[in-house]
């Protein structure tokens with residue numbers, strides 16, 4: 001159950017395989033939080049359950065030290081075990097209704113959405129937020145869906161008008177294109193993304209704190225211009 005306020009502005013999705021040589025994972029996570037990461041998703045595609053559990057628990061301790069909520073990718077059991085603040089689910093993971101029934105009240109549930117049908121269903125199913133994309137091409141994940149660009153993201157954000165469902169964009173987002181993504185995706189109704197989800201621009205940086213701070217500054221600059 002999340003007692004922490006959820007701020008989607010700078011949403012870090014982890015990717016331990018992208019760390020610079022010699023960079024410790026937990027050190028990198030802590031630096032990124034110091035730089036201004038506001039929400040963290042632990043994404044582990046190859047770790048076994050024991051390892052995932054250990055990483056998730058250690059990550060939670062650090063995130064909560066900075067009052068930043070922690071979400072677990074895919075694995076409801078890991079989220080329950082470490083009392084995470086919520087989960088992030090993909091289109092072929094557990095349905096939201098079942099996840100909701102298993103998790104404590106007020107857990108955050110996010111869903112990856114690549115098109116309008118996904119977004120409409122996410123609203124119906126009671127997602128707290130949607131991860132929209134891919135915005136641009138990325139080497140971080142083998143994404144099969146076509147890239148939609150900021151304007152495509154804007155069309156999906158528009159579907160959220162009149163709902164409380166929050167949104168972030170993902171794939172290929174860097175400090176250098178964050179403003180392009182945010183401005184370009186402001187929907188017809190004027191609704192904006194609530195944040196950007198980023199892996200490599202932060203995780204693969206030599207200086208994760210600075211990398212996160214650069215993105216945070218771009219998000220703030222966008223908000224000031226709104």
Ligand code: TZP
Pocket residue numbers: 013043133134137138139140141143170171172173197198199200201
């Ligand atoms: N889901 C869709 S794209 C992606 C995930 C986890 C990876 C995005 O990584 P990057 O490095 O921010 O482009």
Ligand code: MG
Pocket residue numbers: 073074088089090091093
């Ligand atoms: Mg998944």
